[in-house]
Amino acid sequence: MESNLLIANGQSDEQVRQVMAVMPEAILVVGGNGLIRICNPRSELVFGYTQQELEGQPLETLLPERFRSSHLYLRKKYSRNPVNRSMGDGRELFALHKNGHEFPVEVALAPVSAGDDGVVVMVTDISYRKHAEEELRLAANVFSNTLDGILILNEHLKIVKVNAAFERIMGFSGASVLNQPVSMLKAARQKTEDFSTIWTQTNQNGRWQGEVWNRHRDGRVIPLWLSVTALYRLDGSLEKYLVTMYDISEQKSSQERIYYLAHYDVLTSLPNRILFMDRFAHALDKSKREQQRFALMFIDLDNFKQINDTYGHSYGDQLLCSVAERLKATVRESDTVARLSGDEFLILMENLSEHRAAATLAQKLLSELAVPILVGETELFVSASIGIACYPDDGDDSETLLKNGDMAMYKAKEAGRNRVEFYNHSMTEYVQERVALTADLRRALEETELELYFQPVIDLSCGRCVGAEVLLRWQHPKRGFIPPDKFISLAEESNLIVPLGEWVLQQSCMQMQQWIQNGVPLQFLAVNVSGKQVLQTDFVERVAAIFAETGCEPQRITLELTESFVMHQSEFAIAQLQALRELGVGIAIDDFGTGYSSLSYLKRLPITRLKLDRSFVSEIPHETNDIEIARAILKLGDAVNLRVIAEGVETAEQHEFLLQEGCAFSQGYLYAKPMPIDAMQTYISTNLCVNSH
Numbered sequence: 001m002e003s004n005l006l007i008a009n010g011q012s013d014e015q016v017r018q019v020m021a022v023m024p025e026a027i028l029v030v031g032g033n034g035l036i037r038i039c040n041p042r043s044e045l046v047f048g049y050t051q052q053e054l055e056g057q058p059l060e061t062l063l064p065e066r067f068r069s070s071h072l073y074l075r076k077k078y079s080r081n082p083v084n085r086s087m088g089d090g091r092e093l094f095a096l097h098k099n100g101h102e103f104p105v106e107v108a109l110a111p112v113s114a115g116d117d118g119v120v121v122m123v124t125d126i127s128y129r130k131h132a133e134e135e136l137r138l139a140a141n142v143f144s145n146t147l148d149g150i151l152i153l154n155e156h157l158k159i160v161k162v163n164a165a166f167e168r169i170m171g172f173s174g175a176s177v178l179n180q181p182v183s184m185l186k187a188a189r190q191k192t193e194d195f196s197t198i199w200t201q202t203n204q205n206g207r208w209q210g211e212v213w214n215r216h217r218d219g220r221v222i223p224l225w226l227s228v229t230a231l232y233r234l235d236g237s238l239e240k241y242l243v244t245m246y247d248i249s250e251q252k253s254s255q256e257r258i259y260y261l262a263h264y265d266v267l268t269s270l271p272n273r274i275l276f277m278d279r280f281a282h283a284l285d286k287s288k289r290e291q292q293r294f295a296l297m298f299i300d301l302d303n304f305k306q307i308n309d310t311y312g313h314s315y316g317d318q319l320l321c322s323v324a325e326r327l328k329a330t331v332r333e334s335d336t337v338a339r340l341s342g343d344e345f346l347i348l349m350e351n352l353s354e355h356r357a358a359a360t361l362a363q364k365l366l367s368e369l370a371v372p373i374l375v376g377e378t379e380l381f382v383s384a385s386i387g388i389a390c391y392p393d394d395g396d397d398s399e400t401l402l403k404n405g406d407m408a409m410y411k412a413k414e415a416g417r418n419r420v421e422f423y424n425h426s427m428t429e430y431v432q433e434r435v436a437l438t439a440d441l442r443r444a445l446e447e448t449e450l451e452l453y454f455q456p457v458i459d460l461s462c463g464r465c466v467g468a469e470v471l472l473r474w475q476h477p478k479r480g481f482i483p484p485d486k487f488i489s490l491a492e493e494s495n496l497i498v499p500l501g502e503w504v505l506q507q508s509c510m511q512m513q514q515w516i517q518n519g520v521p522l523q524f525l526a527v528n529v530s531g532k533q534v535l536q537t538d539f540v541e542r543v544a545a546i547f548a549e550t551g552c553e554p555q556r557i558t559l560e561l562t563e564s565f566v567m568h569q570s571e572f573a574i575a576q577l578q579a580l581r582e583l584g585v586g587i588a589i590d591d592f593g594t595g596y597s598s599l600s601y602l603k604r605l606p607i608t609r610l611k612l613d614r615s616f617v618s619e620i621p622h623e624t625n626d627i628e629i630a631r632a633i634l635k636l637g638d639a640v641n642l643r644v645i646a647e648g649v650e651t652a653e654q655h656e657f658l659l660q661e662g663c664a665f666s667q668g669y670l671y672a673k674p675m676p677i678d679a680m681q682t683y684i685s686t687n688l689c690v691n692s693h
């Protein structure tokens with residue numbers, strides 16, 4: 001619109017109206033008195049009034065109340081010195097619509113010439129433009145301030161614009177990446193074909209989302225979550241790609257950490273049971289498909305518990321780490337070494353050519369483990385028992401293979417530890433046999449197939465019998481005599497040891513009481529007690545009840561506990577033993593000296609006697625080490641005021657040695673083998689020591 005629109009003298013209002021009617025802006029001709037003289041149809045649209053309503057109204061009607069007085073002042077000032085003020089450099093004001101709504105306008109003024117002090121006012125509703133500007137400003141603000149990196153790419157995948165977040169995430173300045181292909185950001189580990197998939201899929205579906213690996217300017221490879229959107233022109237052709245990205249390093253590392261914790265053993269960094277089972281399942285599938293063999297090895301450390309108890313958990317942990325390292329270093333890269341729990345490890349050997357390869361590896365593992373492990377300044381010695389099950393010979397599903405591998409490992413332990421056993425079918429028979437024997441033992445307990453034997457204990461000061469150890473015997477109706485070494489472990493495994501042990505104690509007390517009543521002054525009976533019994537919460541009450549029932553004095557019974565149980569003393573076990581001591585019962589440590597333990601427990605436990613293990617006695621006088629150990633144990637007993645019973649005395653020299661060394665008691669085949677009650681009765685009648693103390 002020309003700024004100097006003239007309403008010339010002589011031009012009719014009609015002509016003016018015609019001109020104004022075609023104008024795209026609202027045009028108001030305002031007289032010097034401030035009243036609207038003429039307005040065009042566009043004004044109706046802009047202000048909501050009809051032309052008739054507008055004409056004759058003061059111009060200020062079209063302004064919000066708050067601007068009216070200042071506007072009046074300015075208008076008067078303008079009419080005193082009118083100048084053209086064209087659109088474009090016109091002022092932005094707010095106008096008032098008839099409906100009370102304010103809207104932004106741009107106003108241009110031109111004085112009406114020919115002596116009239118009126119003015120032509122052109123008003124453009126700039127609401128739309130303002131809105132668009134606002135939108136643009138907002139978009140620009142979002143673009144610059146969003147935490148997500150944004151790139152705009154042209155259709156050739158060249159970078160045309162980036163925001164500040166992109167610069168921060170990737171380390172590149174906007175200027176340095178301009179016109180560069182977006183592939184410059186790709187890290188080497190991001191596969192090229194996957195990278196091209198991003199663009200083919202965006203072209204197909206309009207968008208793509210996913211993880212990518214980019215290379216930061218400093219060379220770091222960073223994981224990003226990328227969203228790519230294709231932007232189209234109105235004609236549907238591709239215009240740009242909008243790429244937003246955010247750094248997911250933190251999420252990734254916490255995801256990785258969570259995955260790690262769920263699948264790896266934190267101490268040794270070896271795969272744990274879950275990951276192992278996963279790999280195992282894969283190995284099974286693959287071996288089935290490709291008809292290959294694989295071996296599963298169960299490795300259990302033989303003396304870990306003792307090391308842990310002796311040196312403490314931190315040594316135990318370091319030892320496990322070293323074992324894990326050795327195992328890993330010995331196997332092939334493709335084999336899996338996992339830590340199952342505590343001191344149990346598993347190895348999966350895939351692509352096994354023949355069983356011999358597994359045997360060779362297992363032997364190698366044993367010799368690697370045989371090299372002492374240095375923890376701190378201490379050399380620790382470990383050995384392991386290894387059981388091997390092979391697919392498909394020993395099972396074609398994971399459960400069977402695991403069970404059989406485990407069984408083979410137990411067999412290796414039983415066969416003396418530090419050795420390798422392959423699973424064989426007889427092991428299943430062996431297990432079945434044990435199950436059957438356990439059932440028989442249950443029956444035996446009810447049907448009195450069990451019998452107490454007694455082995456005299458000699459007081460070395462008088463050379464006569466002062467007590468006896470009670471030893472259980474099982475006369476199986478079909479299998480004949482079964483030694484305790486075979487059935488006690490079964491009873492322990494099945495918990496039958498609890499009623500069994502109680503029966504032995506009860507029978508022993510009855511027998512003792514009978515002897516006392518018959519005037520046989522036997523000082524004590526030593527009864528073997530399993531740790532499992534002691535750990536029963538009601539053990540002390542049951543023992544007390546047996547004394548009450550049988551009338552046997554608690555002082556006449558000594559409970560024998562193995563050193564290995566005593567070593568792993570829990571607070572509860574100590575409290576139980578103390579309560580037993582308070583009853584008056586004696587407590588002896590069986591197999592003393594065989595444990596690999598600190599002796600500190602001797603001070604903590606209410607022990608009354610030590611039993612020098614027969615392994616130290618048997619080589620006296622030939623084995624100097626054994627002599628020294630026996631001597632040391634006797635001295636130790638003396639120092640802590642515990643009387644020692646030597647076990648397994650078979651020769652006169654051993655007897656003599658023990659006597660010389662001041663040992664209090666002794667038992668063994670030299671004096672008498674364990675014997676049934678009648679034989680014991682006869683034995684006592686001639687061999688009892690009457691005035692021992």
Ligand SMILES: Nc1nc2c(ncn2[C@@H]2O[C@@H]3COP(=O)(O)O[C@H]4[C@@H](O)[C@H](n5cnc6c(=O)[nH]c(N)nc65)O[C@@H]4COP(=O)(O)O[C@H]3[C@H]2O)c(=O)[nH]1
Pocket residue numbers: 455470471472483484485488501504528529530560590591614647648649650667668669670674
């Ligand atoms: N070579 C040799 N051996 C000798 C000599 N003197 C005694 N022995 C044997 O050494 C074992 C001593 O028993 P233990 O160490 O308590 O070892 C016992 C004990 O741990 C366990 N046991 C036996 N009866 C019971 C019981 O009633 N309860 C529990 N919990 N365990 C029992 O079974 C183990 C073996 O008992 P047994 O076969 O009766 O074997 C007995 C006995 O017969 C000797 O001079 N030379």
